[in-house]
Amino acid sequence: MGNKTVLYNKHIELGAKMVEFGGWDMPVQYTSIIEEHKTVRNSAGVFDVSHMGQIFVSGKQAVDFLQSIVPQDIAKLMIQKAEYCQLTRDNGGLTDDLIIYHLDKELYLIIANAANVQKDFEWLTSKAKGFEIILENKSNEFSMIALQGPNAGKIVKKLGLKEEEQPHFFTIKTFSLNGIEGYIARTGYTGEDGFEFIIKNEYALKLWDMIFKEGEEFKIKPVGLGARDTLRLEAALMLYGNDLNEDITPIEAGLKWSIPADKKEDYTGKNVILSQIKNGVSKKLIGLEMTERAIPRHGYEIYFQGHKTGVVSSGGYSPTLDKNIAMGYVDTKDNITLDETIEIMVRNKLYKAKVVKRPFVAKRYKIN
Amino acid sequence: MIVPEGILCSKSHEYLLEDGNSVYTVGLTDYAVEQLGDIVFVELPETGSEFSKGEVFATVESVKAASEIYMPVGGKIIEVNEKIVESPEILNESPFEEGWLVKIESPDAQAESGDLLEYSDYKEEIE
Known part of the structure; x- marks a missing residue:
């Protein structure tokens, strides 16, 4: 038996088939993977992605620290912006792939893959020596709900966030709705427009129900990990453990677009990555x-x-x-x-x- | 769904239904197709080929995974259900009627079906 998200009983109530994934008991499907997949492509679907990890990096040298561990140029990442990053190793392979959100001055949020949270946190801790930063693994305090699909924006509007208040693509904002507070990001793992709500556990059930209430007219459905996988595959988004691992570099994985060749700061694996950009793979x-x-x-x-x-x-x-x-x-x-x-x-x-x-x-x- | 009278089920979720004259229909139980989820691919053997009891004779793939299907008793394939090759979703919709897999000729079926369960016992076993 794995960990249970706050929404576990909700999934059972909805008749979900549960599987173990990354140490968590997660819904793989509610009714049919194909039906759930098509709901996301045609309207919108709701995912419990609370198994993903939340690691906060704060302090005076937060940006310097992040610069030293990913190939991306975090100094250029404005407040409220998100970036797809890789946690590179000495051989250029990956400890994990991540989204880093710049939440506020000297405050960053790392979203890590469920199965890697502990490994990432240990990796980050080992790299943090000498930096004036605070690293906090708050994965057990936070839940995450993704709302994905062409109708996602309309549903968020009905929830109370006018279009101009909604975050733009690959940005994150704080929000407060009906007593629920947290972050809302315009990111996802389906190739569709959509949002990810990152909230304290205590708000998860209420937000889930609110989304379904406002989304009813769009015939939204809960979506399990089965469709999450077929959706991300169609969008050719990487799955760590399948497409990425400790021996595959981001250049080999076709992620060169995400790596600036002119970043001045040194980072783990930089030699290998620059050499692959120059000499091929x-x-x-x-x-x-x-x-x-x-x-x-x-x-x-x-x-x-x-x-x-x-x-x-x-x-x-x-x-x-x-x-x-x-x-x-x-x-x-x-x-x-x-x-x-x-x-x-x-x-x-x-x-x-x-x-x-x-x-x-x-x-x-x-x-x- | 109507469960045909007299079917015998294996613990690996195949069913065997006697048509008469040593001819049997082989398919997957309702429980099996429910567990597999959306079936998107079926690979069936050629007619005329022979398999012994417990041998893999077909493959069924759902969105999630590929599953091997075993012969509940030994026999010779005399007919395959071409319709499910074209439209695998029939297996989910009608496992006992439209969605059968193959018909076999099995003179030894009586002797080899001792470990197969009647549907009610099978249901009890999987619950």
């Missing part, structure tokens, strides 16, 4: 779509012209496309390009696939 991430009938899944081997070239990192059925899609790492030496035919080994048989662009389904963020 030996493996790289690609997107693929099956052209023969088979479902590619994590760990399946990828073949090119008769030899093994790599392995699938994430794959499955795409409800939006009604196709089977995957991401995977292939040997750069094979020079595999867009539209090229590759093969996936499924139950000891090779099935053809085609290299396609990522994301598989266009992102529909509301960027103003």
Whole structure:
């Protein structure tokens, strides 16, 4: 039995199928993964993501500390802005991937993957020596509810936040509604417009019910981890443990766009990352779509012209496309390009696939 | 949902239904398809192929995962349900009627079905 979020009984009441994920008992689906997936793409869905970790970094040297542990340029991150970051290791691999929010002067919030919170906190603590900062793991005090989909903005408006009061894409604000206080960020993990509420545990049930009350006319649904995974895969968003790990660098993972090449400050793994930007990588991430009938899944081997070239990192059925899609790492030496035919080994048989662009389904963020 | 009379269920959630003349229908129980969730892929064997009891003869994949399906008794595949290959969701909608997997010829079914459970006992077992 894992940890239970504050909303655990709510999930049981809603008839959710529960699974263990990252040390937590979480809903994998309520009714049907495909139905929940489509609800998010067509209207909006609500996710309990309280298993994610909240680590606060504060103090005079908070920015200097963060500069030393991620490749991103945190000095340029304005108050209220969010950034997708990686916690790099000496070999360029990742301890975790994160969102860092700049909450206030000398105050940052790190959102960490559930399974990695303890590891990240220990990693951060080991790197914090000599910095005048305070590190606090408040994961057990906070709940997180995500509202994702094209109708999310309208529902937040009905909750009481006028459009001009809502945070813009990749920003975070404090909010106070009906006695509930906390943070609201315009971020998510679905490729849709949407929000993440980061609130103290005591507010979670009330906010969940408020969202469902205001969202009723949009036929919103609770959405489990099953659809969360198919949604993020279509948007080609990384899943730590599948697409990322301690031996894969952000450059190999196709995350070069998130890394400034001109950042002056030193950070863990900088040599490796700069060298890979300059000299290239030996493996790289690609997107693929099956052209023969088979479902590619994590760990399946990828073949090119008769030899093994790599392995699938994430794959499955795409409800939006009604196709089977995957991401995977292939040997750069094979020079595999867009539209090229590759093969996936499924139950000891090779099935053809085609290299396609990522994301598989266009992102529909509301960027103003 | 109507559960056909006389079906026998395995602990790995396949059912066996006698059609007569040593011919049997094999499928997945309502509990199995409920647990799997949305089924999006079915791989069935070729007709004419033979499998012994307990051997993997098909694969069913839900959104979440791939599951191997085992023969409840040994036999020869004489018909496969092509409809579910085209529309796997039929398995979720109608596991006992439209969503059967294969028909087999099994002269030894009587002798090999000793460990299979009647539906009511199976239900008790899984609860």
